Amino acid sequence: MTWASIDLNADLGEGFGNWRLTDDKQLLSVVTSANVACGFHAGDAVTMRRVCDLAAERGVRIGAQVSYRDLAGFGRRSMDVPSEELAAETAYQIGALQIFARAAGSRVSYVKPHGALYNRVVHDEEQAAAVVDGVLLSGERLPLLGLPGSQLHTMAEKAGLPVITEAFADRAYTAQGTLVPRAESGAVISDPAAVVERSVSMARFGVVTSRCGRSVAVRARSLCLHGDTPGAVALARKVREQLEGVGVRVEAFV
Template sequence: MDLNSDLGESFGAWRLGDDSALLDVVTSANVACGFHAGDPRTLLDTCARAVSAGVVIGAQVGYRDLPGFGRRFIDYDPADLVADILYQLGALDGLARAAGARVAYVKPHGALYNAIVHHSAQAAAVVEAVARFDPTLPVLGLPGSEWLRLADEAGLRTVREAFADRGYTPEGTLVPRREPGALLHDPAEVAARMVRLVRDGEIVAVDGTVVRVEAESLCVHGDSPGAVEMARAVRTALDEAGIPLAPFAGSPA
């Protein structure tokens, strides 16, 4: 099982999350690409720290929305979205290579991630961008999403993801952040949920129903309150359950 987190999201004097601590816990780093968060120095430093920690680097591409942290839907022309995704991939891959690694997978961020669960045109645009940049890159996303379906049809390797610190709807999607139950805060509860998910392929939704969820990677958001404590609790619980942790995208270099 892979454990990933969103990193590199500080910008200038604005510090967000404890990337150094999380890089000691996770196996994959979803590094911002400068459109929703992250300035060039932050991204370069994050890539260098990931290499030092033996953590695989993924590109977390998103909408061009620094003020909204990429959490506001944008009605893109698909061709513009293709170009924006390619721009982000090229930028982060250049920084990763300068740090001694490379971008090893792609994960959309925030509103883009949620939009392409159902938005076929935007999902197709992101698939096209990844395929044009490097068709060998795995892509990370929500099980059952249009994004993963279209990526699979295009011949990309798809990797299903579950979220440790997010609530689920009965349909297996994430509870919107503005609704009750969207964010989970108890590390012990979250850790137990993730062990159950990995072992049994199920998670309890906000209404109490049990939802089938199969995943090869678990995400703990780096900007969540108590993110480091939560990530450590999840890793410890998986270790104690005898579930080995390893990046799905291979070695960091």
């Protein structure tokens, strides 16, 4: 499936205290949805408030990027968290961000897991169900942004929650349509021209070339542009320019 329009999302607010990772202000001039770190893998109260204020000013949708409690590992270490605990911590993160989103005159519009949790809920039914339970516990029936065909989406749909399919401009795919693990060579696409070409292909034709050279169907309503790579802002702008240049409208999904 292809779309006449596509959302561009990026992970933002991924600093802590005086440490900054992403150029939030500049990226918010390009993307249409902001996945805001909620303090478990990165982010703090001041950062969350600042990003929400900037996003609201620019009309960018605010999403809660929930994670395992793993500041030291940036949320990229797999953890075995009991379902009840994961649900409560998911709700906690959503609630924290909601305070700052509402103070900015906006709201949390969706939820996206981060890092190891994102990868885990592709296949793990129990952990996926816990994330969904956390969304419900927050009192908000929010859409869940994730990979097509993931357990996260299956569990969300069973609970009556909307789902938004996502693709990645700068990540390598397996022949099965899943992301190549970051620990493996070539997991992140570093060639800007390749990132732009893949973005257009996914948005217009719904396909991407996997690591083994096979074309894989990618039904994406939103395209993730990572903000923590060198030249991220310039690359994000180039992707948006090329998408609009071939007639794809860039707009938020909610």
